[in-house]
Amino acid sequence: MKHSVTPTIHRLLGSNNLLVVVADGYNAAAADQTGHFLADMALTLAKELSSYAVVNAKYKREIMDLADVGTILTRPKVRDAFLVPIKKFKDEIENNGLPPLLLLFQCLADAEQGEAMVVFGYGQGERASAATPHRPTIPASLLAKIRIAIEDQHLRTALAPVDSPYCGRDPQHLNQLFKQKIYCADWYAPEVRSILISIRPDLVGQQETAESIGRMLAPAFAQFGMAMSLVRNIDINNIDVTSPDDLRYIFRLSGDQRYTDLLRESYIEELAGSIDRNGLLHPLVLLKKDDGRYKILCGFRRFQALKRIKRSSVEAKVYQEADFSPEDFFNISLAENTKRRNLNPIEIGNFLESASTALGLSNTELAERFGGTLGIGKPGQNVSHSTIHKYRKVNQIRLRGESPEMISDVINEKLQFSIAAEVLAPIKNSADRDALYLHVIKPLAPTRPQLAQLLAQFEQLAPQLGEAIALNKVQAALVKALASPQPAATLIKLLRQDTSSPEDDHPEVFKAQVDSVRTRFFGKQANKKDFNILPSSPTRRNEVIVHFRIRQGETLDTLKRLCHALEQSDPFSWTKQTDDS
Numbered sequence: 001m002k003h004s005v006t007p008t009i010h011r012l013l014g015s016n017n018l019l020v021v022v023a024d025g026y027n028a029a030a031a032d033q034t035g036h037f038l039a040d041m042a043l044t045l046a047k048e049l050s051s052y053a054v055v056n057a058k059y060k061r062e063i064m065d066l067a068d069v070g071t072i073l074t075r076p077k078v079r080d081a082f083l084v085p086i087k088k089f090k091d092e093i094e095n096n097g098l099p100p101l102l103l104l105f106q107c108l109a110d111a112e113q114g115e116a117m118v119v120f121g122y123g124q125g126e127r128a129s130a131a132t133p134h135r136p137t138i139p140a141s142l143l144a145k146i147r148i149a150i151e152d153q154h155l156r157t158a159l160a161p162v163d164s165p166y167c168g169r170d171p172q173h174l175n176q177l178f179k180q181k182i183y184c185a186d187w188y189a190p191e192v193r194s195i196l197i198s199i200r201p202d203l204v205g206q207q208e209t210a211e212s213i214g215r216m217l218a219p220a221f222a223q224f225g226m227a228m229s230l231v232r233n234i235d236i237n238n239i240d241v242t243s244p245d246d247l248r249y250i251f252r253l254s255g256d257q258r259y260t261d262l263l264r265e266s267y268i269e270e271l272a273g274s275i276d277r278n279g280l281l282h283p284l285v286l287l288k289k290d291d292g293r294y295k296i297l298c299g300f301r302r303f304q305a306l307k308r309i310k311r312s313s314v315e316a317k318v319y320q321e322a323d324f325s326p327e328d329f330f331n332i333s334l335a336e337n338t339k340r341r342n343l344n345p346i347e348i349g350n351f352l353e354s355a356s357t358a359l360g361l362s363n364t365e366l367a368e369r370f371g372g373t374l375g376i377g378k379p380g381q382n383v384s385h386s387t388i389h390k391y392r393k394v395n396q397i398r399l400r401g402e403s404p405e406m407i408s409d410v411i412n413e414k415l416q417f418s419i420a421a422e423v424l425a426p427i428k429n430s431a432d433r434d435a436l437y438l439h440v441i442k443p444l445a446p447t448r449p450q451l452a453q454l455l456a457q458f459e460q461l462a463p464q465l466g467e468a469i470a471l472n473k474v475q476a477a478l479v480k481a482l483a484s485p486q487p488a489a490t491l492i493k494l495l496r497q498d499t500s501s502p503e504d505d506h507p508e509v510f511k512a513q514v515d516s517v518r519t520r521f522f523g524k525q526a527n528k529k530d531f532n533i534l535p536s537s538p539t540r541r542n543e544v545i546v547h548f549r550i551r552q553g554e555t556l557d558t559l560k561r562l563c564h565a566l567e568q569s570d571p572f573s574w575t576k577q578t579d580d581s
Contacts, residue, residue, distance in 0.1 A: 004207045005039045007058050009081045011089075012043070012292035013238055014052035015318065016225040017098035019089050020045055022055040022105050023066035023082075023174055036107050036201055037210035044214030049222055050320075052089040053292075056082055067106065069183060070172040083177075088235055090178065090192060095233040095313060098226050101138075102194035104168070104175055107201045116158035117203055118150055121167040121196035123175060124159070132162050135169045137179055138193040142224070146195070149220035155213075160198065168196035228318075231283055236306060236314045239286065239294045246295040248358065249287075249333040251343075251351035272305035280306070284316040285336060287329070294318070297329055298336035327369075330355050334373050345410055345417040348374055349395025352388055363388040390421035402430035406437050415442070423451060432465035439469050439478060446488035454488070457495045463529040463547050521562055522548070 004027060025039030039057040046053035056066050059078065066072060072079050086102075093100040108119060122143055123135040147157045160166035168175030171182060178192040204210040240246045284299035296303055297319070306314050324332075334351065337343065343351070351374070352366050361369065363385035371383025376391065394417070398407045406424060409415035419441065427433040440446065440454060455465075462468035469475075474495070481491035518531040531548040548562065 004037050005043060005055075005057050009058050009085075010039070010043060010053065010055040011085045012046050012051075012053040013234075013288065013294070014046070014089070014292070015050045015232075015288065015320075016227050017093045017100055018049055018051035018221060018225045019086070019093065019100055019102045020049070020051055020053040020055070020105065021086060021102055021174065022057075024061045024106055025055045025057040026060045027057070036204045037207045038105060038107055038199065038204050040207050041199070041204050041210040041214040041217075042105050044211040045217050045221070048215055048218035049225060051225065052093070054082060054085050054089065067104075067174045068172050069174055069177055073183065086177070087187060090189065092233065092235055092313075094189075094191075096228045098228065100189075100192045101224060102175075102178075102192065103221065104194060104196045106166075106196065106198050107204065108166070108198045109201075114158070115156055117155045117200050118157045119160050119166050119198040120147065120157060121160040121164075121169070121175065121198070122194075123169040123179070124167050125162050125169050133169065135171070135176060135179060137168065137175055138195050142193070143195065146220070146224060149223050150217065153216045153220050155216060160196075166196065166198045168194075230319075231315060231317050233313050234286070234294065234316050234318070236303075236311055239284075239296060239303060239314075240289070241296065241300070241303070247300075248295070248354065249297050249329055250300045251333075251337070251347050251354055268301060268304050268308065271301060272308045275302070275305055275311075276309050280315055284314055285332065286316045286318050287321045288318055289321055297333050326358050327355075330359070330370070331373070334370060338373065338375070343374070344413075345391060345420075346395055346398055346407060348376060349391040349393075349398075352392050353395055353399070356392070363392070390417075390425070393425040394421050397425060397430075397433075400430075403433050403437065405442075406433070409442070419448070419451075423448075423455075427465065429464070429466070435466040435469045440491075443478075443482060444487040444491060450488045450492060453492050454495070457492070459528070461495075461534060463532065517562070 005025075007026070020042050022038055022042045025042060027035045027037060027039065039055050042053065042055050045051075046055075059066060064071060064075070064078065066078070066082055069083070072083055090100045090102075120143060122140070123137040125132040125134040127134045150157050160168075162169075170176065171180050173196075175194050175196045177183070178187060178189040178194070181188045199213070203213050241250075280302065282299070282302070284302055285297040286294040287297050288294055294316075299316075303314070319329075330351075352370070355361060355370065356363075356366060367377075367383040367385050367388045371377060371388070374383070377383035377387050394407075394410065397403050403424070406415060406420060410417055410420050415437075424433050424437055424441075427436065436455075441451070446454060458465055458468040458474075461471060461474065477491055477494035480494060481487040484490040514531075514533050518526050522530040529547075529549075532546075534545045534547065550559070
């Protein structure tokens with residue numbers, strides 16, 4: 001026999017006033033022991049009921065009896081893992097205006113098996129008796145109704161004898177947790193109803209049988225559960241924001257340390273102050289996950305603000321994750337997030353990327369389903385797939401961690417999205433992209449036509465954009481341009497003054513020579529990135545720089561033949577600078 005569930009203390013969140021508790025759910029592992037699968041039964045029951053649950057499957061009863069509150073209170077670690085969650089769940093139920101009903105399960109001893117399958121204890125004893133005091137934890141009338149409901153499921157019931165350990169009337173017993181003032185003042189809650197339910201061990205002796213009993217009990221106890229409203233108060237610590245799946249529907253950018261302005265600290269601080277003064281005006285929208293905890297559908301920044309002011313609970317609209325399709329949740333999240341503030345271009349791209357990945361949608365399908373709600377594209381026209389592509393393209397730069405200042409400036413409206421999407425994003429090399437943005441676009445603010453002219457000139461200077469901008473003459477021109485009233489126009493003018501070019505004297509002959517060598521050694525489809533000749537510097541008119549690519553293994557032979565061809569083709573004195581790739 002082996003453990004059927006993970007040997008830990010299981011804690012499930014619920015959506016009604018029922019709380020299932022098991023103090024002894026550890027399944028004996030030794031072959032000569034008769035084990036039970038009470039934990040399986042209880043967890044099955046809790047899931048069927050969508051109730052709260054705290055189930056001990058970690059500590060053996062022989063080592064520590066978790067039904068004895070006095071013992072638990074001497075062990076802080078066990079108290080925090082077992083008793084404190086019970087109280088927190090009770091508080092959460094009460095905070096939503098419902099009377100908690102605790103269902104405490106245990107097994108009967110083998111020697112006490114009788115015809116009864118389920119034995120109930122509610123603190124019963126004899127009134128005015130010191131030996132067997134009467135400490136009820138649930139009204140007898142409600143217990144009678146529960147017994148009838150259980151009997152309707154073809155499970156025979158009985159009331160525990162007053163002199164048995166199955167009554168749950170000992171003041172140290174878990175069944176008396178909220179009825180006694182001997183623990184802590186804030187634990188005493190006489191309005192809480194609890195009942196001790198002992199199950200015949202043969203009914204939970206096999207895993208399948210135990211789970212079947214859990215499913216049989218579910219419809220009986222469901223009659224006494226009261227569902228929480230859609231909007232409810234929940235413990236803020238039960239919201240998860242760590243795994244990618246927890247953030248599946250969160251496309252508001254926050255907490256990305258690569259981009260300095262994404263945290264928007266001032267906004268979070270302002271929101272936290274507003275909530276502290278005026279309360280939460282709009283509840284969070286949460287999804288209850290399969291493990292019973294929550295993830296955020298809408299309100300991630302409100303959640304951050306609430307954590308900042310150390311709120312222990314939060315009002316939230318809670319949906320079951322199984323109630324809707326992922327597309328429904330994307331639509332809900334999008335509608336909620338665009339209700340109060342427009343999304344920035346990177347957040348739009350982030351949403352589109354998430355929706356495409358989760359739903360398997362193409363750019364055309366994304367445009368059809370979400371384009372109108374996002375409010376992108378030209379007014380009065382349907383959003384095109386190319387527009388969707390641009391937003392995703394820029395967001396991909398963020399996802400790869402490239403060009404952080406460019407992304408930050410798009411978010412903070414310091415860089416036009418159209419330039420980022422149509423000029424910068426198509427540049428595959430991030431170093432080239434950064435060089436163009438940081439050295440040219442950001443300081444000079446060129447118009448689109450001016451930018452096109454500059455790109456054409458840079459292409460003539462070097463195979464790679466970053467290399468061209470790093471040239472001494474370009475850097476010198478940038479310094480002069482920044483000092484002029486029209487920096488972009490000045491830079492264009494300065495770059496056109498190419499006094500060191502050997503083409504000035506014989507442009508057609510020189511071009512023909514270069515084209516001939518390029519075609520001969522690199523093929524008819526070759527371009528200037530494969531082979532080109534550039535001026536060395538304005539002060540060294542008799543020197544040029546030769547850029548070319550050589551296949552691995554052919555370097556020396558090709559270099560010799562290329563030098564011979566150059567010496568035959570042109571009277572200049574050449575200085576060769578290779579760029580092997």
